Amino acid sequence: MNVAIVKYNAGNIYSVVNAIKRLGIIPILTDSADELQNADKVIFPGQGNALEAMTYLKAHGLDKVIKNLRQPVLGICVGQQLLCRHSEEGDVDCIGIFDADVKRFQPTQHEDKVPAMGWEEIYMADEKDDAANVLLKDLGKHPYVYFVHSYYVPVCENTIATADYILPYSACMHKGNFYTCQFHPEKSGDVGEQILKNFLNM
Structure with missing residues (x-):
């Protein structure tokens, strides 16, 4: 299987590379349009600043490449x-697969820390289509996963799993061939490994 990981100026990419290697697949880390378009699966990971990331992606034409991918794509964090x-974050227009705007967490009490960091339970949406169920199958009744983020996507029509920190928000999303996790499956133990397996087995 040919798995491509989008290479751009974002942190945490190599932990995703290593997680895929642990599953027996050697991925390619690339910013080549041809390699991304010809991959069987594409993973779009990252930590960092949205404005800086979009500036890099647009400068290299990767925003249009990613938007037009037709194979399964997994966006992480x-x-x-x-x-x-x-x-x-930087008041920037993004790629636009999901009709949703990313917001910054606003603490409402002293205990609320930003960035949100740590293990949180995710809750499966009551109504998911069969394709969305493929990503989240075999996770057990109360899956916990690892988050590190200051910004969140509000719950919307594409939300397939939620988490609750300060307010409920999108933990996973799905639209067409695009799937996402706000958390880090590569740092989320057995649950995260199962999610990556589910994605690779699509």
């Missing part, structure tokens, strides 16, 4: 956010 319409 900032990758989820960049697939939305707009982000408050």
Whole structure:
């Protein structure tokens, strides 16, 4: 299987590379349009600043490449956010797969820390289509996953799983061939490994 990971100026990419290697697949890390278009699966990970990321992606034409991919694509953390319409982080227009705007967490009490960091339970949406169920199957009744983020995607029509920190928000999303996780499956133990397996087995 040919798995491509989008190479751009974002942190945390090599932990995703290593997670895929642990599953027995050697991925390619690339910013080549041809390699991304010809891959069987594409992973769009990242940590970092949305404005800086979009500036890089647009300068290299990768925003249009990603938007026009037809194979399964998995956006992780900032990758989820960049697939939305707009982000408050840098007030930047993003790729626009999901008709949603990325917001910054606003603490409502002293205990609320930003960035949100740590293990949180995710809750499956009551109504998911069969394609969305493929990503989230075999996770157990109360899956916990690892988050690190200051910005979130509000719950919307494409939300297939939620988490709750300060308010409910999108933990996973799905539209067409695009799937996302706000959390880091590569840092989420057995649950995260199962999600990556589910994606690779699509």
